[in-house]
Amino acid sequence: xxxxxxxxxxxxxxxxxxxxxxxxxxxxxxxxxxxxxxxxxxxxxxxxxxxxxxxxxxxxxxxxxxxxxxxxxxxxxxxxxxxxxxxxxxxxxxxxxxxxxxxxxxxxxxxxxxxxxxxxxxxxxxxxxxxxxxxxxxxxxxxxxxxxxxxxxxxxxxxxxxxxxxxxxxxxxxxxxxxxxxxxxxxxxxxxxxxxxxxxxxxxxxxxxxxxxxxxxxxxxxxxxxxxxxxxxxxxxxxxxxxxxxxxxxxxxxxxxxxxxxxxxxxxxxxxxxxxxxxxxxxxxxxxxxxxxxxxxxxxxxxxxxxxxxxxxxxxxxxxxxxxxxxxxxxxxxxxxxxxxxxxxxxxxxxxxxxxxx
Numbered sequence: 001x002x003x004x005x006x007x008x009x010x011x012x013x014x015x016x017x018x019x020x021x022x023x024x025x026x027x028x029x030x031x032x033x034x035x036x037x038x039x040x041x042x043x044x045x046x047x048x049x050x051x052x053x054x055x056x057x058x059x060x061x062x063x064x065x066x067x068x069x070x071x072x073x074x075x076x077x078x079x080x081x082x083x084x085x086x087x088x089x090x091x092x093x094x095x096x097x098x099x100x101x102x103x104x105x106x107x108x109x110x111x112x113x114x115x116x117x118x119x120x121x122x123x124x125x126x127x128x129x130x131x132x133x134x135x136x137x138x139x140x141x142x143x144x145x146x147x148x149x150x151x152x153x154x155x156x157x158x159x160x161x162x163x164x165x166x167x168x169x170x171x172x173x174x175x176x177x178x179x180x181x182x183x184x185x186x187x188x189x190x191x192x193x194x195x196x197x198x199x200x201x202x203x204x205x206x207x208x209x210x211x212x213x214x215x216x217x218x219x220x221x222x223x224x225x226x227x228x229x230x231x232x233x234x235x236x237x238x239x240x241x242x243x244x245x246x247x248x249x250x251x252x253x254x255x256x257x258x259x260x261x262x263x264x265x266x267x268x269x270x271x272x273x274x275x276x277x278x279x280x281x282x283x284x285x286x287x288x289x290x291x292x293x294x295x296x297x298x299x300x301x302x303x304x305x306x307x308x309x310x311x312x313x314x315x316x317x318x319x320x321x322x323x324x325x326x327x328x329x330x331x332x333x334x335x336x337x338x339x340x341x342x343x344x345x346x347x348x349x350x351x352x353x354x355x356x357x358x
Contacts, residue, residue, distance in 0.1 A: 024076040040072040076114040079173040082282040089346035111168040140241040163290045172284040194249040201245035208238030246281035274331035
C-alpha cells in the first residue's frame with residue numbers, strides 16, 4: 001500500500017503478501033539502503049523441524065535480499081526453532097495461552113523476526129534497542145497489512161491471514177557462533193538485561209499508546225479527512241497492534257522472597273517464582289497481535305457476563321486477568337524446579353545454542 005511510511009523492497013512485499021513468515025535482519029541493516037545485504041527472508045515449516053539433537057535444520061528455507069550470497073546466520077535459525085519449541089512445548093503444552101494452539105496449527109499465522117546483534121559492532125544497549133524498535137514497527141505494519149482484506153486487483157493473489165490467530169515474534173539474538181569461530185569473546189554482545197529490556201518495553205508501549213491518542217485527537221480535530229487510509233500510517237500503529245514483552249530472566253517480583261533460588265551460576269542470588277516462567281523465553285522477545293482481536297475478546301466476555309445472571313466475580317474479570325490467575329495456579333502447582341527442567345529440555349536444547357542465556 002502506498003499510504004504506510006516504511007519503505008519496503010520487493011522481497012519484503014512478498015512478506016506483506018503472506019508468502020513468507022521468516023525475516024532475519026542484522027544490526028548492520030539499513031532500511032534506507034537499497035543495496036543493503038544484511039537481511040534474509042523465507043519460510044519456516046515446523047513439520048520439518050528436526051529433533052533437538054540434530055546438527056542442522058531443514059525446516060527453514062531462506063534466501064537473501066539483493067542477491068547477497070552469504071548464508072543466513074545459524075544463530076537466527078536456532079532462535080526461530082527455539083521460539084517455536086517454546087510456543088509449542090511450553091506455552092501450548094502447559095496451556096498458558098488458550099489461543100496458542102490455533103496460531104500454531106494455522107500455517108503462516110506466526111511470523112518470526114530475528115534481529116541479530118553483529119559481533120563486529122560494539123553497539124551500546126540503547127542502540128540495539130533503538131534498532132529493535134525499528135523492526136517492531138516494521139513487523140507491526142506487516143501484521144496490519146497481512147491481516148487486512150484488500151480490494152486492489154494487483155493484490156488478488158495475496159494470502160490473507162486470520163487476525164484472530166496472527167501473531168509476530170521479534171527476537172533479539174547475539175551472533176555468537178561467528179565470533180567464537182574467530183576466537184572472539186562471546187559473553188558480551190550487549191544483550192539487554194531484563195531490567196533494561198523491560199524499561200525499553202514500557203517506554204515503547206507508552207509511545208504506541210500516545211500515538212494512538214494523538215491519532216484520535218487528530219480525527220476529532222479534522223472531520224474533513226475522507227481518505228479512509230489512515231489505518232495504515234505509522235501514526236496509527238499504536239491503535240492497530242498490541243505488544244507484549246518476554247525475556248529469559250523475566251521477574252514479576254524483582255526476585256523477592258518466597259521464591260526458589262535459580263541454579264544458574266551467574267544468577268545464584270536471584271529468587272525465581274513459578275509465575276516468572278509465564279514470561280520467560282529463549283531470547284528477549286516482543287510479540288505483536290492485532291488490537292482488534294483483543295478488543296473483540298473483551299467485548300465477547302462482557303456479552304457473556306451480561307447474559308449470565310449467575311456469573312461469579314472470577315468470570316466477570318477481564319480475560320487477561322483470568323488467564324493470568326489460571327497460569328499462576330498452573331505454574332505454582334508445577335514448581336520452579338520442574339519448570340526449569342521442562343524449559344531446559346523442551347525449549348533450550350537446541351544445537352549450537354550458546355549458554356549466554358541458559
